[in-house]
Amino acid sequence: MWVGHSHAHQAVVKIHDYLEDINPGLSRKVFGGVITSAAVSYVAVRGYRYYRARRTVKERGEAAKLACHVLREHLEQEGPVDPQKEAMITDLELSELKQKLWKGELKALEVLRAYQRKALQVDEKLNCVTEPIFEAEALAVELDLLSPNQRKPLHGIPVSVKDSFNVEGYDCHAGFSCFADKPVERDGDIVQIFKSLGAVPFVRTNFPQGLMTFACSNPMYGATKNPHSLTRGPGGSSGGEGSLIGGGGSVVGIGSDIGGSIRIPCQMCGVYGLKPTVDRISNQGHIPLMSGQNLVRMTAGPMARDMDGLILVTEALLTPRMHQLDPYVPPLFFQDTLYEKKSPLVVGFYTAIDGVHSHPTCVRAVMEAKTALTQQGHKVIEFQPPRAVEAVSNLFMKACFGDDGEETALYLKDDVLDRSVTFSYYMGKLPKRLRYMVSRLIGFMDPPLGQLVVGASTPPRKILEWWYLQDKIQAYKREFFAAWQSRKLDALICPGMPFPAVTAGTEDNVLAGIVYTTLYNLLNYPAGMMPVTTVTQDDLKRLKDPSVYPPSGALEKFVIQDCEGTVGLPIGVQCVSLPYHEETVLRVMKDIDTVTKTTRN
Ligand SMILES: CCCCCC/C=C\CCCCCCCC(=O)NCCO
Numbered sequence: 258m259w260v261g262h263s264h265a266h267q268a269v270v271k272i273h274d275y276l277e278d279i280n281p282g283l284s285r286k287v288f289g290g291v292i293t294s295a296a297v298s299y300v301a302v303r304g305y306r307y308y309r310a311r312r313t314v315k316e317r318g319e320a321a322k323l324a325c326h327v328l329r330e331h332l333e334q335e336g337p338v339d340p341q342k343e344a345m346i347t348d349l350e351l352s353e354l355k356q357k358l359w360k361g362e363l364k365a366l367e368v369l370r371a372y373q374r375k376a377l378q379v380d381e382k383l384n385c386v387t388e389p390i391f392e393a394e395a396l397a398v399e400l401d402l403l404s405p406n407q408r409k410p411l412h413g414i415p416v417s418v419k420d421s422f423n424v425e426g427y428d429c430h431a432g433f434s435c436f437a438d439k440p441v442e443r444d445g446d447i448v449q450i451f452k453s454l455g456a457v458p459f460v461r462t463n464f465p466q467g468l469m470t471f472a473c474s475n476p477m478y479g480a481t482k483n484p485h486s487l488t489r490g491p492g493g494s495s496g497g498e499g500s501l502i503g504g505g506g507s508v509v510g511i512g513s514d515i516g517g518s519i520r521i522p523c524q525m526c527g528v529y530g531l532k533p534t535v536d537r538i539s540n541q542g543h544i545p546l547m548s549g550q551n552l553v554r555m556t557a558g559p560m561a562r563d564m565d566g567l568i569l570v571t572e573a574l575l576t577p578r579m580h581q582l583d584p585y586v587p588p589l590f591f592q593d594t595l596y597e598k599k600s601p602l603v604v605g606f607y608t609a610i611d612g613v614h615s616h617p618t619c620v621r622a623v624m625e626a627k628t629a630l631t632q633q634g635h636k637v638i639e640f641q642p643p644r645a646v647e648a649v650s651n652l653f654m655k656a657c658f659g660d661d662g663e664e665t666a667l668y669l670k671d672d673v674l675d676r677s678v679t680f681s682y683y684m685g686k687l688p689k690r691l692r693y694m695v696s697r698l699i700g701f702m703d704p705p706l707g708q709l710v711v712g713a714s715t716p717p718r719k720i721l722e723w724w725y726l727q728d729k730i731q732a733y734k735r736e737f738f739a740a741w742q743s744r745k746l747d748a749l750i751c752p753g754m755p756f757p758a759v760t761a762g763t764e765d766n767v768l769a770g771i772v773y774t775t776l777y778n779l780l781n782y783p784a785g786m787m788p789v790t791t792v793t794q795d796d797l798k799r800l801k802d803p804s805v806y807p808p809s810g811a812l813e814k815f816v817i818q819d820c821e822g823t824v825g826l827p828i829g830v831q832c833v834s835l836p837y838h839e840e841t842v843l844r845v846m847k848d849i850d851t852v853t854k855t856t857r858n
Pocket of ligand 1: 519
C-alpha cells in the first residue's frame with residue numbers, strides 16, 4: 258500500500274516538474290482540470306445512479322399498480338358475480354373453508370376469485386398488496402380437475418405471501434432498487450410447501466424497506482395502513498400480511514420474523530401468528546438479508562385470521578416434505594401428543610418488562626388470558642424474564658446490528674431512502690465514537706432505547722469477540738432456561754408489544770418496545786401472538802394516570818401523546834414455549850381463544 262502510494266506520489270512530482278518545464282503555471286492548470294473533472298465525474302456518476310434508482314423505484318411501483326389493475330379488469334370481464342356468495346366465502350373461517358373445498362361444495366377457482374376481488378378491495382383502502390400472483394388462476398383450475406381422493410390438506414385455500422419470499426417469476430427486492438427487476442427462478446421453500454399441500458398463493462404483500470423496522474413503508478409501494486385505523490401503521494415488517502388478513506382480504510398468509518415481524522403486525526392488526534423455532538419451518542428462498550449472521554436467525558411463519566386456521570396451517574406445514582426440501586429442518590412433524598395433551602399446564606406470566614412500561618390494555622389482555630387459562634384448569638404463576646433489556650441490548654442488538662448497518666448501506670448506496678429507515682441508516686453512518694455519544698444522549702431521553710442503541714453501537718470487532726458474543730448468548734439461554742425450570746413452566750404468556758398501533762410514520766418513537774418480541778428471537782423460543790381484547794375508554798383514563806402508567810421515558814410519553822383515537826384498536830397476548838414446542842404454544846393460544854373470543858369487545 259505504502260509502496261504504491263509512494264510510486265504514485267513520485268509519478269505526480271515527475272509530471273508536475275515536466276509540465277512546469279514546458280510552461281510555468283501549466284501544472285496547476287492541468288492538475289486543477291484533472292481534479293475538477295474527477296469531482297464532476299464522481300458527482301455525475303452518483304447523480305446518475307440515484308436518478309436510475311428513482312426511475313426503477315417509480316417504474317416498479319407503477320408496474321405493481323398496473324398488475325393489480327390488469328387483474329381487476331380481468332375479474333370484471335369474467336361476467337356477473339354473486340356478491341352474496343363471495344361475501345359468504347370470504348367470511349368463512351379457515352376450517353370451514355377447508356371443509357367446503359374438500360367436500361366439493363366450493364370450487365378452488367370461485368374461492369380464488371372471491372379472495373382476489375376482496376384483496377383488491379382491501380388494498381384500495383389499505384395499500385397492503387404489492388402485486389397479484391397471476392399463476393394462481395392456473396393452479397386453481399388444475400385443483401378443480403382433481404378427483405376427491407387426490408385432494409391435499411390445504412386444497413384450494415388462497416394464501417397471501419410477504420413480498421420478501423421468492424415466488425417464481427417475480428422479483429424479490431425488499432425495497433432495494435439494486436434487486437428490482439430480477440425475477441427469481443424458484444419458489445421459496447414455504448411457498449413450495451403450501452403449493453404441494455394444495456394451497457394457492459395469490460397475492461404478495463407489503464413490507465418496510467430492508468425489513469428491519471416495524472414500520473411498513475418503502476419507496477416502491479408506499480405505506481400500508483392499519484385496517485382498524487387509517488391514520489395508523491399496521492406494524493411490521495410483515496405489515497402487508499397483517500393489514501390484508503386483518504382487513505379480511507386473506508384468510509392465511511406467510512410472514513418472517515427476526516425481531517418481531519410476525520408478532521408485531523399480529524398485535525396491531527388483530528391477527529393470529531406464529532414465530533417458530535429456527536429451522537422448524539424452512540426459510541430457504543427468503544431474501545438473504547443478514548443471512549451470514551448466525552447468532553439470531555430469521556424464521557418464516559404462518560399468520561391467520563382465526564385460531565383454528567393457524568393450527569390447521571401449522572399442522573399442515575410441519576410435514577415430511579419440509580424436511581425433504583431442506584434437510585436442516587429436523588424430521589419433527591406436528592406433535593399431536595403435545596397439542597392434545599390433556600394434563601393441565603404450568604404457565605408463567607408477566608405484564609411488563611422492567612424499564613419499558615406496558616399500556617393498561619396490554620396488562621389487561623395478559624390478565625384476561627390468565628383468567629381464561631385458569632378457567633381451563635391450568636396453573637398460572639408469575640415469572641419475570643431475567644435481565645431482558647440488558648440481554649436484548651448487549652446480545653440481540655450486537656448480533657443483528659454488528660455490521661454498523663453496512664449491509665443495508667451497501668444496498669442503499671445511491672438508492673431512494675424510505676423515511677421509515679432514516680434513523681437506523683444515519684445512525685449506522687455516523688463515525689463510531691460519535692454514534693456512541695449520540696446513543697448516550699438518546700439514553701437520557703429514553704433509557705431503554707439508549708441502552709439498545711449503545712448495544713448496537715458497540716459490536717464485536719474481532720473474531721474472538723464474536724466468539725465471546727456467541728458464548729454470552731449461550732450463557733443467557735442457560736440462565737433463562739434455569740429460571741424457567743425453577744418455576745417448572747410449560748409455557749409463558751406476556752405482552753407481545755407494550756402498546757397498540759401507533760400513528761403511521763412515528764414508529765421510531767417507540768422502538769424500545771421491541772424488547773418484548775426480540776427476547777424470544779434471541780432465545781430461539783417459539784412464540785405466537787393472538788388478539789385478546791381492544792383498547793377501551795377506561796384503559797385510556799388509566800393510561801393518563803401516572804400511578805398506573807408512569808411517563809418515565811420518551812416511549813411512554815409518546816404512547817400517551819399518541820393515544821387519541823385508539824379506542825377499539827386490538828391488543829393481543831404473546832404465548833411462548835420451549836424450542837420445538839410450537840404445539841404447546843398453539844394449545845395455550847387455543848385455550849385462551851376459546852374463552853376470550855366469546856367476550857372480546
Ligand atoms: C446502529 C443502528 C441502530 C439501529 C437501532 C434500531 C433499533 C431497533 C430496530 C429493531 C427492529 C426490529 C424489527 C423487526 C425486524 C424483523 O423481525 N424483521 C424480519 C426480517 O425478515
